[in-house]
Amino acid sequence: MKAVIQRVKNASVTIDEELYSSIGAGMLVFFCVEKGDSADKIDWFVSKISSLRIFEDEEGKMNKSIQDIEGELLIVSQFTLASDCRKGTRPSFDNAEKPDTAQKMYETFINKLKSIKLPVKTGKFAAMMQISLVNDGPVTFVLNK
Numbered sequence: 326m327k328a329v330i331q332r333v334k335n336a337s338v339t340i341d342e343e344l345y346s347s348i349g350a351g352m353l354v355f356f357c358v359e360k361g362d363s364a365d366k367i368d369w370f371v372s373k374i375s376s377l378r379i380f381e382d383e384e385g386k387m388n389k390s391i392q393d394i395e396g397e398l399l400i401v402s403q404f405t406l407a408s409d410c411r412k413g414t415r416p417s418f419d420n421a422e423k424p425d426t427a428q429k430m431y432e433t434f435i436n437k438l439k440s441i442k443l444p445v446k447t448g449k450f451a452a453m454m455q456i457s458l459v460n461d462g463p464v465t466f467v468l469n470k
Contacts, residue, residue: 326366326430327406329355332379332464336399338448339455346446351396352379353458356434357406358427359420366470367430371437374398379464387464391443398438401448401456402431424451 330352337347354374375392382388391398407421421427428450438445448454 326359326362326370326468326470327357328370328374328468329403329406330374330377330379330466330468331458332461333399334459334461336456336458338399338401338446339457340449340452345449345454346399348397348399348444348446350394350461351398351444352391353399353401353456355401355403355406356431357403358422358430359407360422362422362430364430364433367434367437369470370434370468371441373468375438375441375443377466379466397444397446399446399448400431400435400438401454402427402450 333351333353335347335349336353338345352374376390378390379387380389380391380394380396404418404421404427408416408418409420410416422430431450435445435447
């Protein structure tokens with residue numbers, strides 16, 4: 326599993342030229358399930374994302390979590406994070422999990438975040454989406470497990 330986390334002032338997903346979902350201050354999370362990933366990894370990602378201290382405190386230090394600032398999450402499925410670009414010029418996506426399995430794990434990830442009372446919005450699995458964001462910082466992190 327992989328995730329790219331961006332601290333945002335706001336972010337949105339548009340599908341077929343219609344606004345699908347949007348958030349204010351919080352995190353935009355691009356989430357990828359790779360072959361061989363197990364459901365126990367989801368718990369690690371939920372714990373890490375919900376407690377990661379990437380928001381500034383009163384002294385300007387990254388010392389607050391998404392929960393501390395009462396921020397929102399926008400979770401977008403992103404199979405291209407599983408790409409391998411080491412050979413040639415066309416990325417290989419052989420490491421991406423099959424769509425049916427990946428979708429179940431993506432939905433489990435979202436439901437577990439919601440179960441700890443985080444405000445979660447999403448993209449649409451396997452849809453062509455346009456993502457808009459105002460990165461706050463910029464602050465971007467990559468999580469691998």
